[in-house]
């Protein structure tokens with residue numbers, strides 16, 4: 224999971240009634256996602272190349288969870304974001320998150336960064352709903368639902384073309 228990315232087994236975002244009808248970049252209303260999206264724990268968001276931003280507060284919690292000194296964790300298990308605005312978790316050489324396990328999913332599920340917990344409710348990447356199994360299921364559901372008026376015609380036709 225990464226790409227400005229997230230994690231296996233993402234939880235739902237924070238409830239904020241004012242945002243319920245806001246459209247996310249992919250065209251999904253926040254409220255619809257909160258009501259219908261279900262993470263299917265495919266782990267694809269943990270395999271994407273990108274960055275998992277982590278705050279200093281989150282680093283302290285994670286380091287304690289791993290039984291490690293905060294300074295050592297920062298030095299050995301984080302990297303600077305390209306714009307130098309903060310730190311990111313390290314990736315494996317394959318690009319997937321260091322804490323993603325093919326069989327167990329996220330190894331730090333209890334303390335994973337906010338960026339991971341917020342996906343796809345607060346941020347997304349283009350085409351996320353074709354890669355994320357929960358997003359793919361939502362597309363199939365929405366094509367059968369009367370609640371899909373928000374889907375742009377182009378997006379709907381494209382979905383039908385791909386048989387989703």
Ligand code: SF4
Nearest residue numbers: 230231269320329339
């Ligand atoms: S911290 Fe966990 S949820 Fe976040 S990208 Fe890594 S494996 Fe996925």
Ligand code: SF4
Nearest residue numbers: 262263265266268355
């Ligand atoms: S279903 Fe989506 S949010 Fe859940 S692990 Fe897969 S890609 Fe990530």
